[in-house]
Amino acid sequence: MAATTGKSPVSSSFVQKLNPRTSYCYQDSYSTINLPRRLRRIHSQACNNISSSSDQVPDSVHKQAKAIELQKLIDDDSRDSSISLPRPLTSASLSNLATEGSRLRVAYQGVRGAYSESAAEKAYPNCEAVPCEQFDTAFEAVERWLVDRAVLPIENSLGGSIHRNYDLLLRHRLHIVGEVKLAIRHCLLANPDANLEELKRVLSHPQALAQCENTLTKLGLVREAVDDTAGAAKFIAFHKLKDAGAVASETAARIYGLNILARDIQDDSDNITRFLMLAREPIIPGIDKPFKTSIVFSLEEGPGELFKALAVFAMRNINLTK
Numbered sequence: 150m151a152a153t154t155g156k157s158p159v160s161s162s163f164v165q166k167l168n169p170r171t172s173y174c175y176q177d178s179y180s181t182i183n184l185p186r187r188l189r190r191i192h193s194q195a196c197n198n199i200s201s202s203s204d205q206v207p208d209s210v211h212k213q214a215k216a217i218e219l220q221k222l223i224d225d226d227s228r229d230s231s232i233s234l235p236r237p238l239t240s241a242s243l244s245n246l247a248t249e250g251s252r253l254r255v256a257y258q259g260v261r262g263a264y265s266e267s268a269a270e271k272a273y274p275n276c277e278a279v280p281c282e283q284f285d286t287a288f289e290a291v292e293r294w295l296v297d298r299a300v301l302p303i304e305n306s307l308g309g310s311i312h313r314n315y316d317l318l319l320r321h322r323l324h325i326v327g328e329v330k331l332a333i334r335h336c337l338l339a340n341p342d343a344n345l346e347e348l349k350r351v352l353s354h355p356q357a358l359a360q361c362e363n364t365l366t367k368l369g370l371v372r373e374a375v376d377d378t379a380g381a382a383k384f385i386a387f388h389k390l391k392d393a394g395a396v397a398s399e400t401a402a403r404i405y406g407l408n409i410l411a412r413d414i415q416d417d418s419d420n421i422t423r424f425l426m427l428a429r430e431p432i433i434p435g436i437d438k439p440f441k442t443s444i445v446f447s448l449e450e451g452p453g454e455l456f457k458a459l460a461v462f463a464m465r466n467i468n469l470t471k
């Protein structure tokens with residue numbers, strides 16, 4: 150499918166155009182009547198078939214046939230209780246997916262060479278990382294079954310929590326199924342015919358610019374925020390800019406043919422970003438190993454409300470972490 154080639158970022162308008170009929174079938178059956186997984190799949194096929202019905206046969210005949218077919222499936226399904234519930238991913242099935250070499254498709258925000266792409270590859274070593282223009286597009290790509298997972302940077306050791314991305318988790322209905330920590334080692338990149346003295350400005354993701362605050366101030370460069378680090382590298386390469394550099398990874402330098410003017414320019418050598426892996430279905434925690442569960446809740450205003458809420462965890466010896 151064009152959206153999964155990994156060559157160019159997926160835009161939200163592109164996601165809209167992709168076979169909306171099939172996607173709606175999945176979505177409708179999932180959210181409104183909560184059909185088991187097997188039925189959901191077949192329900193979408195039924196929708197496709199209806200769309201390609203031949204001209205000679207009256208529509209009512211097709212609809213009746215589909216109704217009978219669907220009723221038979223529901224009857225069959227209710228006889229077999231083992232398949233009558235949606236089947237969430239288990240931790241075992243997840244690790245199989247990663248090691249069997251099946252190419253899991255993982256959406257990330259940015260272009261080739263972004264740190265999120267490296268995070269996707271670290272979490273799922275054999276995956277096909279799918280670049281998306283915006284985070285919303287990456288989420289939507291999972292929700293519409295175009296990809297299997299999305300990657301989301303959530304916290305950085307220097308910059309702290311990425312609040313905008315926490316909000317995205319609330320706006321969408323995806324589940325956190327894993328996390329990876331990635332050491333972020335920023336480079337100052339420039340076109341081969343540019344040199345440090347000529348640089349006046351530097352482009353990058355706002356988080357990356359903030360992580361290199363000291364170095365960039367010392368160099369006296371004007372900061373310009375763009376969507377992702379690799380996008381900045383691509384931009385200065387494409388426009389052959391001589392007065393602008395980019396803060397991005399060594400991988401981005403290689404992909405876009407840029408020179409590395411300085412390495413490890415982040416303010417702290419221990420610069421770690423934590424990324425979440427998101428899926429349509431949750432993992433049901435087992436008892437074989439410790440699991441981390443994320444909870445979001447709000448409280449009434451009042452003395453001791455937070456204390457009382459946190460006591461619920463303390464009394465059950467549950468460790469709280471970020």
Ligand SMILES: O=C(O)C(=O)C[C@]1(C(=O)O)C=C[C@@H](O)C=C1
Pocket residue numbers: 259262263264265266302305311333354356357376377378379422
């Ligand atoms: O721009 C990128 O390359 C990203 O993957 C995004 C991002 C972020 O949002 O924090 C990821 C890691 C670094 O902390 C800097 C930028």
